[in-house]
Amino acid sequence: MDSSVFVIKSISSFSDRLCDLLDELSYSYDYNYFKDFKYTDVKENIKVVIFFYDIRFDMEKEISRLKILYRDIVFICVSLNTPSIDDQTFLVNDLGVYSMVPKEQMTEKVPGILKQALADIESFESQSAFRTKLLKQNSELQDLTDNLEKIVTLRTSDLSELKQKTEKQIQKTRKINKFVNDLTHVQDVEDLMATIRMELKSFHRLHLPMLNYADINNKNKIVSFQGQQVLHTDCQYLLSSDKNIRVDQIDDQQFLANLFKRPFGKVIAIPIYLHLQNSIGVIPTLYFEQDFNDEEVNEFLSYMTDRIQPIATTLERVLLENEMTQAAYLWEKTFDGIKSPISIVDVDYNVLRSNSYFAEQFEASKCYEIFASQNRVCDNCHMYQAIQTSTQKDSQVNILNKTYKLNSYPIVFDNKDHATTTVNHYQDITQKLEVQSSIVQGEKMAAIGHLASHITHELNNPLTGIASLAQYLIAEQKDNQTLVNDLKEIESASLRSQKIIKNLLEFSNDTSDTKTHQSLNAMVEKTLPLLKTAMGPYKKSIHLEAQQDTINVEPQLFQQVVFNIINNSCQAMGKKGDISIHSYNKNDSVCLSIKDSGPGIAPEIQSQIFDAFFTTKQKGKGTGLGLSMCQKIIHSYNGSIQLESELGDGANFTICLPVVKE
Amino acid sequence: MKVLIVDDEPIILRSLQRVFKSKSYEVKTALNGKDGLELWQQWQPDLVILDVLMPGLTGPEMIKEMGSKNESVIVLMSAYSGQYRLEAGQTDDIDLFIAKPFDNIFEIVEKIEVVVNEQRKHYQKES
Numbered sequence: 001m002d003s004s005v006f007v008i009k010s011i012s013s014f015s016d017r018l019c020d021l022l023d024e025l026s027y028s029y030d031y032n033y034f035k036d037f038k039y040t041d042v043k044e045n046i047k048v049v050i051f052f053y054d055i056r057f058d059m060e061k062e063i064s065r066l067k068i069l070y071r072d073i074v075f076i077c078v079s080l081n082t083p084s085i086d087d088q089t090f091l092v093n094d095l096g097v098y099s100m101v102p103k104e105q106m107t108e109k110v111p112g113i114l115k116q117a118l119a120d121i122e123s124f125e126s127q128s129a130f131r132t133k134l135l136k137q138n139s140e141l142q143d144l145t146d147n148l149e150k151i152v153t154l155r156t157s158d159l160s161e162l163k164q165k166t167e168k169q170i171q172k173t174r175k176i177n178k179f180v181n182d183l184t185h186v187q188d189v190e191d192l193m194a195t196i197r198m199e200l201k202s203f204h205r206l207h208l209p210m211l212n213y214a215d216i217n218n219k220n221k222i223v224s225f226q227g228q229q230v231l232h233t234d235c236q237y238l239l240s241s242d243k244n245i246r247v248d249q250i251d252d253q254q255f256l257a258n259l260f261k262r263p264f265g266k267v268i269a270i271p272i273y274l275h276l277q278n279s280i281g282v283i284p285t286l287y288f289e290q291d292f293n294d295e296e297v298n299e300f301l302s303y304m305t306d307r308i309q310p311i312a313t314t315l316e317r318v319l320l321e322n323e324m325t326q327a328a329y330l331w332e333k334t335f336d337g338i339k340s341p342i343s344i345v346d347v348d349y350n351v352l353r354s355n356s357y358f359a360e361q362f363e364a365s366k367c368y369e370i371f372a373s374q375n376r377v378c379d380n381c382h383m384y385q386a387i388q389t390s391t392q393k394d395s396q397v398n399i400l401n402k403t404y405k406l407n408s409y410p411i412v413f414d415n416k417d418h419a420t421t422t423v424n425h426y427q428d429i430t431q432k433l434e435v436q437s438s439i440v441q442g443e444k445m446a447a448i449g450h451l452a453s454h455i456t457h458e459l460n461n462p463l464t465g466i467a468s469l470a471q472y473l474i475a476e477q478k479d480n481q482t483l484v485n486d487l488k489e490i491e492s493a494s495l496r497s498q499k500i501i502k503n504l505l506e507f508s509n510d511t512s513d514t515k516t517h518q519s520l521n522a523m524v525e526k527t528l529p530l531l532k533t534a535m536g537p538y539k540k541s542i543h544l545e546a547q548q549d550t551i552n553v554e555p556q557l558f559q560q561v562v563f564n565i566i567n568n569s570c571q572a573m574g575k576k577g578d579i580s581i582h583s584y585n586k587n588d589s590v591c592l593s594i595k596d597s598g599p600g601i602a603p604e605i606q607s608q609i610f611d612a613f614f615t616t617k618q619k620g621k622g623t624g625l626g627l628s629m630c631q632k633i634i635h636s637y638n639g640s641i642q643l644e645s646e647l648g649d650g651a652n653f654t655i656c657l658p659v660v661k662e
Numbered sequence: 663m664k665v666l667i668v669d670d671e672p673i674i675l676r677s678l679q680r681v682f683k684s685k686s687y688e689v690k691t692a693l694n695g696k697d698g699l700e701l702w703q704q705w706q707p708d709l710v711i712l713d714v715l716m717p718g719l720t721g722p723e724m725i726k727e728m729g730s731k732n733e734s735v736i737v738l739m740s741a742y743s744g745q746y747r748l749e750a751g752q753t754d755d756i757d758l759f760i761a762k763p764f765d766n767i768f769e770i771v772e773k774i775e776v777v778v779n780e781q782r783k784h785y786q787k788e789s
Contacts, residue, residue: 457715460763465673468767472680475768498763 004118005029006042008059010052012080014103018050018110025111039065046073047121048114053079053087053100060090067095072124074098074117078106176306183314188322189213190230192314193223196286199307203300207289210256212239213315214278216323222259235259241283243271245304247297256287265289268297270304272312276319284315341404341426343367344411347387349377352421367424372399383408383422390419398608402430434632441629456501463501467494500529517660518558520549520590521583527562534570539578546583546590550660557633564626565594565653572598572651589639590659595652601645609643663778664688664707668698668724669739670716674762678711681771695719699727707734709778714740725755735781737774757781 005027009015011034022029032041034052039062042049049066051059066073075097083091091097098120099113179199186192189211196209208225212235215221222235239255246252246269253264272284292300335342335355343354349366351358362370372378382393386408395406404426410419470491477483521544528535528542551558569579578597583590601609610631634641639657665687667678675691682689690705692698696718702710710728712721719727721738728734737758758777764770 461669461671461713462673464763465671465675465677467763467765468677468770469673469680471767472677472684476680476684495765 003028003030004045004047005114006046006049007031008037008049008051008063009033010054010057010080012052012054012103014078014080014106015052018078018106021107021110022114025114027114034059037062039063039069042066042070042073044070046070047125048074048076048098048117050076050078050110050114052103053077053081053083053091055081055084055087063095064090072121072128074121076101076110076113076117078103078110172306176310179307180310183310186314186318188318189215189221189223189315190232192311192318193225193230196311197225200288200303203290203292203296203303205291205296206300210287211284212282212287213272213284213319214280214282216319216326218278218280220280220282224260235282238281239285240281241269241271241285243273243283245270245301247301252287256289265291268300270308272308272315274312274316274319276316284312286311338425340428341371341424343371343424344421345383345424346421347384349383358426371426372397381406383424386410386422387419396429397426399426401607402428403433405429434628437628438632459501460498463494463498467491467498470494500532515552515554517550518553518555520544520551520592520657521546522549523553523555523559524562524581524583524592527559527566530563531566531570534567535579537575537577538570538573541578541580541582543580543582546585548585548659549583549590551590551637551657552660553637553657558637561630561633561655562592562594564630565655568626569594569596569598569651569653572596574598585659586656588659589656591654591656593652593654595650597650600647600649601643601651602647606643606645610641663709664690664705665709665711666690666692666698666701666705666707666734667711668692668695668701668716668721669711669713670694671713674713674739677767678771681767685771685775695721695724699724702728702732702734709735709737709774711737711739711774714738728755730755735774735778737777 005022007015007019007022007029009019009031019029019031030041030043030046032038034057037059049063051063053059063075067075075095077091077097077100079100080103091100098117099109101109101113179195182195182199183192186195193209193211200206200209210225211223213221213223220235220238222233224231224233237255237258239251241251248266249269252267252269256264256267266289268288268290270286270288272286274284288300290297290300332355336357338355339357341355341358343358344352345367346352349368351362351365351367351370354362354370359370364370367383368374368376368378368381377384378395378397378399380395381397382395383406386393387410390410390412392410393408395408397404397406407425407427408422409425411421411423412419467490470487474484474487474491477487524544566579566581570577573579573596580595581592583592585591610627631641634655634657637657639655642654642656643651644654645651665682667675667682667689668691669675669678670693672693675693679689679691687709690701690707692701695712695716698710698712698716699719701707702724712724714721721740725736725738728736735757736755737760738756739760739762758774760770760773
C-alpha cells in the first residue's frame with residue numbers, strides 16, 4: 001500500500017526516534033533528509049508531511065512549494081527549538097501547520113495527532129469527493145442543458161425553415177390557383193396567349209410566347225405577339241416532333257426562323273398534350289425564345305411544369321367551345337338560310353327554337369300564337385299526330401291569307417322511345433295553289449267553251465227550225481187566232497233559247513280575250529239571262545243606275561265574275577230570299593253591289609273567303625276557286641272586291657272598278 | 663223551180679220545205695251530204711241550200727264535188743260563227759251565206775229569192 005505519510009528527517013536523533021515510532025505504529029511512510037529534500041519527492045498519495053523545525057535551517061522554500069503543489073496536504077511540525085516570530089508567522093499563516101509539537105512531547109503526542117490528522121484528512125477528502133462529484137454533476141447538468149439548448153435552437157431553426165418552405169409552397173400553389181382561375185375566363189386562343197404572357201412576365205429573359213396548334217377546322221395555325229397585339233396566322237410548316245419538352249433544339253429554331261423569316265436564338269419548346277386530336281398531325285406546342293442561363297432554364301421549366309396541364313385543359317376547352325359555337329352558328333345560319341319558316345315545337349305546341357322566317361323574336365310561346373296570331377290550334381294541323389305516332393305527317397294549313405304545306409318531322413331523342421317534339425317546316429304554297437287554280441280554272445273554262453260551242457251548234461239548229469216552222473205555221477194559220485197565239489209562244493221561246501245560247505257561247509269562248517271598253521250595266525244585263533234558273537225562286541231587285549259605267553275589262557272574264565258572285569249569293573239562300581243587284585257611281589269608280597238575304601258569313605271565315613280552295617259548300621258542290629279567281633280578276637283591273645256580312649243578315653259583295661273616261 | 667235542201671236537222675228541212683212549197687217551188691230534201699249530192703246529180707235543181715256541218719260530206723265538200731261548172735244557185739248555212747264561216751265565206755262557188763240561227767224564216771227565204779232572181783237574169787243574158 002502507498003504511503004500516506006512523508007517524513008522530512010533532520011540530523012537530530014528525534015527524527016530517527018519518530019521513524020521508529022511510526023514503524024512501531026505500523027504507518028508506512030516515505031522520507032528524505034532535509035538537506036536533500038526536493039518538493040518533488042512528495043508523491044501524490046502523500047497526505048501528511050511531518051517535518052522538524054530548527055531555527056538554524058531555512059526550509060521555507062521547498063515546503064512552501066509543496067504547499068502550492070498540494071493545497072490539501074497536512075503539515076505536522078516537530079519543533080526542535082522555539083521558532084522565531086517570522087517562522088511562526090510562516091508556519092501558521094502560510095503553511096497552515098496542522099499541529100506544532102515540541103520535541104519533548106513528540107513521542108507522547110505525535111501518534112494521536114497523526115491519527116487525528118489522517119482521520120480529518122479522510123473526512124475532508126470524502127467531503128471534497130462529494131463536492132467534486134457535485135461539481136461534476138453540475139457540470140454534466142450544464143452540458144446537458146447546453147445540449148438541450150442546442151437541440152432546441154436547431155429544432156427551432158429547422159421549424160422556421162420548414163415554415164418558410166411551406167409558406168413558399170403555399171405561395172406557389174396560390175399562384176398556380178390564380179393562374180388556373182385566370183384561365184377559366186379565357187374565351188379563345190388569343191385570350192389564352194395573353195394570359196400565358198401575363199403569367200410569365202416575371203421571367204425577364206424570356207421573349208413573348210408563341211403557340212403552334214391546329215384549329216377546329218384542322219388548319220395549322222401559329223399565334224404570336226406583335227407588341228400587345230395577338231397575331232393569328234396560318235402556319236405553312238409542320239414540325240414533326242415528340243411530346244417531350246425540348247430545350248435549345250436546332251429543329252425548333254429552324255421551324256420558327258422559317259415561319260417568322262428571322263433568325264432565332266435559344267428556344268424552349270413545350271408540347272401541350274390534348275385529348276382532342278387533329279387530323280393534320282400538329283402537336284400543339286408553346287415556343288419561347290430565351291436568354292436564360294442553366295439555372296434559369298431549370299427554374300422556368302419547373303415553373304412551367306405546374307402550368308402545362310392547366311394550359312392544355314384550357315386550350316382543349318377553348319377549341320371545343322369554338323367548335324360547338326361554330327357548329328351552333330352553322331346550324332343557326334343553315335336554318336335561317338332556308339327561306340321558309342321552320343320551328344321546333346313540343347307536344348304542347350310550345351316553340352322551342354325557330355328560324356328567322358318563322359319569327360324574328362316572340363313573346364308568346366305557342367306556335368299558333370306566334371305564327372298564326374290566333375289562340376287555337378290551326379285547322380287541319382297534323383303536328384300532334386306526328387308526335388303521337390312518331391311518323392312524319394303533312395298538313396295544309398291556312399294562316400293569315402296564306403296557304404302552307406306543313407311537314408311535321410317528329411324528333412325521337414336517344415333516351416326516349418317516342419317523339420316529344422317535331423320539326424315543323426312550312427312551305428308557302430299560296431302562289432303554287434293560285435297557279436294551280438288558274439290552270440284548273442283555265443282548263444275548266446276551256447272545256448266548258450269547247451262543250452258550249454258544241455251544244456250551241458246542236459241546239460241552234462233545232463231551235464232555228466222550231467222558230468222557223470212556228471213562223472211558217474203562223475203565216476199559214478192566220479185565221480185561227482188561238483193557234484197563232486200558241487205558235488207565237490213557241491216562236492218566242494225558241495228565239496229566247498237561241499239568245500241564251502248565244503250569250504253562253506260568248507261567256508265561255510276560249511279564244512283569248514282582250515280588254516276593251518265595256519258598259520258595266522250592259523254586261524250585267526247580258527249575264528242575267530244565264531242566271532235565270534239560279535235566281536228563279538228569289539225576289540229580285542235590280543237597279544243598274546250607274547251613269548258612268550264604262551270600264552276597261554275582258555268582257556268574258558268580267559261576266560264570269562258577275563255570274564259567279566250572283567250564283568254564289570243565290571246558292572247561299574234557302575228556298576226563299578231576296579237578291580238585290582245595283583250599280584252606282586262612287587268617286588271615280590263604278591260599283592256593283594250584289595246583296596243576298598242568306599245566312600251571312602261568320603266573321604272568323606270572312607278573311608278566308610277569298611282564299612283559293614276555301615269553300616263552305618258541301619263536298620263536291622264547290623271547288624273553292626270561284627271567289628279567289630274573282631278577286632284576282634278584279635285586282636287585275638285595279639279594282640276591289642269587298643264583303644260586308646253579319647251572321648244572319650246576308651252578305652253584300654261590292655265590286656268597284658275605275659271608270660274609263662271616254 | 664227545183665229547190666234541194668240538205669241539212670242533218672229534220673225540223674230545219676221541214677220548215678224551209680214548207681215555206682218554199684207555200685211559194686210553189688218544187689222541193690226535195692236530204693239529211694246528209696252524200697244523199698244530197700246524189701239527189702243533185704239526178705235531179706239537177708236550180709237552187710241548193712246546204713248546211714256546213716253534216717255527217718258524210720260537209721257542205722263545202724259537197725260544193726267541191728258539184729264542181730265549178732254547175733248552174734245551181736248555192737246557199738250555205740252555218741251555226742258556227744267561227745272558222746267555218748270564214749273558210750266557207752271565201753268560197754267563190756257560194757252565192758249566199760246564211761248564219762244560223764236566224765230570227766225570221768221569211769226574211770231568209772226572201773233573201774234567197776233575190777239572189778236566185780239575180781242569177782237567173784244573169785244566165786238568161788248569157789244564153
